[in-house]
Amino acid sequence: MKISKRRQRTKFIAAIIARIIMYLSLAAVFAFAIAIIWVVIRRGWICVTWEMVSSLPGDGFYVGKSGGFLNAIVGSVYIVGASTILGLLISIPAVFYMNVYLKKRSRFANIARLAYDVLFGIPSIVYGAFAFTLMIEMGMRTSLLGGLITVTLLIIPILIRSMDEVAKNIPHDLYEASYALGSTRFETIGLVMRQILPGIATATLLSIGRALGDAAGVMFTAGFSDSIPTSLTQQTATLPLSIFFQLSAPQVEVQERAYAGAFVLTVIVLVISVLGRIITNKFSKNKI
Amino acid sequence: MTLFLHKLSNSENGYPKEDFALFKKESEGPTTLHTENLNVSINGNHILKDVSIEIPRNKITCIVGPSGCGKSTLLKTFNRIIDMTEGVKISGKVSLGNENIAKASFNDLTEIRRRIGLVPQRPCPLPMSIYDNIAYGCRIHGIHKRRDLNKIVIHYLSEVGLWNEVRKRLNAPASGLSIGQQQRLCLARSLAVEPEVILADEATSALDPISSKIVEDLFVRLKEDYTIVMVTHTLRQALRIADYVVFIYMGQIIEYGPAKDVFEHPKNELTQNYLSGVFS
Numbered sequence: 021m022k023i024s025k026r027r028q029r030t031k032f033i034a035a036i037i038a039r040i041i042m043y044l045s046l047a048a049v050f051a052f053a054i055a056i057i058w059v060v061i062r063r064g065w066i067c068v069t070w071e072m073v074s075s076l077p078g079d080g081f082y083v084g085k086s087g088g089f090l091n092a093i094v095g096s097v098y099i100v101g102a103s104t105i106l107g108l109l110i111s112i113p114a115v116f117y118m119n120v121y122l123k124k125r126s127r128f129a130n131i132a133r134l135a136y137d138v139l140f141g142i143p144s145i146v147y148g149a150f151a152f153t154l155m156i157e158m159g160m161r162t163s164l165l166g167g168l169i170t171v172t173l174l175i176i177p178i179l180i181r182s183m184d185e186v187a188k189n190i191p192h193d194l195y196e197a198s199y200a201l202g203s204t205r206f207e208t209i210g211l212v213m214r215q216i217l218p219g220i221a222t223a224t225l226l227s228i229g230r231a232l233g234d235a236a237g238v239m240f241t242a243g244f245s246d247s248i249p250t251s252l253t254q255q256t257a258t259l260p261l262s263i264f265f266q267l268s269a270p271q272v273e274v275q276e277r278a279y280a281g282a283f284v285l286t287v288i289v290l291v292i293s294v295l296g297r298i299i300t301n302k303f304s305k306n307k308i
Numbered sequence: 309m310t311l312f313l314h315k316l317s318n319s320e321n322g323y324p325k326e327d328f329a330l331f332k333k334e335s336e337g338p339t340t341l342h343t344e345n346l347n348v349s350i351n352g353n354h355i356l357k358d359v360s361i362e363i364p365r366n367k368i369t370c371i372v373g374p375s376g377c378g379k380s381t382l383l384k385t386f387n388r389i390i391d392m393t394e395g396v397k398i399s400g401k402v403s404l405g406n407e408n409i410a411k412a413s414f415n416d417l418t419e420i421r422r423r424i425g426l427v428p429q430r431p432c433p434l435p436m437s438i439y440d441n442i443a444y445g446c447r448i449h450g451i452h453k454r455r456d457l458n459k460i461v462i463h464y465l466s467e468v469g470l471w472n473e474v475r476k477r478l479n480a481p482a483s484g485l486s487i488g489q490q491q492r493l494c495l496a497r498s499l500a501v502e503p504e505v506i507l508a509d510e511a512t513s514a515l516d517p518i519s520s521k522i523v524e525d526l527f528v529r530l531k532e533d534y535t536i537v538m539v540t541h542t543l544r545q546a547l548r549i550a551d552y553v554v555f556i557y558m559g560q561i562i563e564y565g566p567a568k569d570v571f572e573h574p575k576n577e578l579t580q581n582y583l584s585g586v587f588s
Contacts, residue, residue: 197432
């Protein structure tokens with residue numbers, strides 16, 4: 021078969037155009053990320069001082085007097101850490117049940133997947149309002165506990181859906197190999213776990229990012245406080261809310277502090293992401 | 309750990325020849341597996357029709373037949389891996405010794421599957437190191453002592469001729485091996501739990517000619533200790549290694565007997581046509 025010169029040239033041009041489009045979309049996303057990070061760093065780096073990240077808000081902090089937002093940093097770490105652990109404890113068994121125990125075309129699993137997709141799209145303010153109503157019903161006040169339960173609910177759909185997508189693609193042969201050796205389903209989970217470890221890591225990083233950056237979910241449920249909470253029933257500050265309050269202040273020096281907060285938030289996300297990647301790569305070297 | 313394993317493998321042929329007998333062997337007599345009036349249907353399609361055969365002990369039995377005739381279904385019914393396919397219905401009897409496989413519960417199946425190993429068509433190493441791939445089966449059946457596991461790993465890697473190739477990288481991921489090596493690893497993995505029967509589902513079809521020759525030779529050597537049931541697509545392979553041949557056509561057993569008889573003097577016209585290449 022002979023391909024005409026013209027046809028060959030069309031193929032060549034199509035390949036080049038496709039490549040340019042792909043390159044441009046990647047570059048556009050990258051440029052946006054760089055721009056945002058650049059603004060945060062440029063405005064945040066000059067404002068951030070050791071005092072800001074190491075001390076609690078002093079008197080008149082929100083009108084420009086001295087102090088820092090350690091309360092918000094610690095509050096965010098508490099909420100994100102606890103809700104990520106809680107979320108993983110709930111979502112990992114759910115993912116295994118859908119993929120190892122239920123059949124491929126199980127109606128229950130598909131309805132569950134649809135439900136998680138819907139939950140994925142619900143804005144966090146709705147989660148906040150839902151949890152707030154529930155808390156009023158139960159006679160609870162805004163607290164660290166309320167905040168972390170809300171954030172857990174918020175990240176569970178992210179965790180489940182992103183882990184599920186990875187677990188669905190595990191080769192059928194692996195299950196067959198495992199059962200053929202006489203493994204039970206529970207023992208097979210151990211193998212599946214090794215295979216989806218990178219997926220679990222990605223899901224965890226995604227949900228940490230979401231949980232750390234979310235302000236609306238915690239606004240009604242965790243409240244705000246100028247001190248570091250010492251028990252689950254106390255109110256707690258979070259970084260996004262702290263940034264929000266400072267940005268909406270009329271004084272320029274207070275607004276600048278918001279950028280310092282945003283800078284700290286970005287650095288935390290960056291450090292967690294890089295660490296997460298390194299750790300997963302170490303543990304998933306045996307993946308097939 | 310690798311160093312320690314080197315010390316263990318100091319006998320002449322590179323590995324200690326010993327019988328572990330970690331698991332009790334139960335079935336006795338001239339046959340191991342047999343089926344009676346076995347019927348299998350998948351989503352209403354009748355795949356196997358009234359299959360009754362006996363698989364002789366310590367022989368290689370090859371199942372041959374055209375594509376889609378039910379060869380793999382029969383093989384996968386022996387260890388009930390067929391259960392993983394949706395919509396399967398099994399009736400009749402499949403026995404291993406005194407155990408009725410067709411009626412076994414999921415719990416009994418774990419033990420039955422230990423006694424009937426499976427070598428798949430495409431090798432599928434477990435997502436762990438070479439060492440753990442062999443040790444995994446033993447661990448799930450209750451052997452945890454490092455010393456026992458070391459011995460088992462060396463023994464079975466040697467048995468499949470892989471020991472010298474991988475002795476220096478036992479902790480490396482199994483997925484880094486070549487396809488031929490992976491297939492031998494899968495065989496060693498099945499052997500490590502001391503099965504009585506080995507099922508091989510076109511185990512050499514994904515391999516290059518040299519690797520497939522190695523695996524074939526292995527099967528011939530292994531039949532001293534194991535009963536081997538093979539599904540094969542290539543008649544020449546069956547001709548080379550089979551002791552018994554089962555010819556299946558449209559889910560029914562057309563002819564069954566010693567390989568020599570079936571190949572040289574086929575009784576049934578269908579078998580004659582298949583062997584002479586009229587259809588395949």
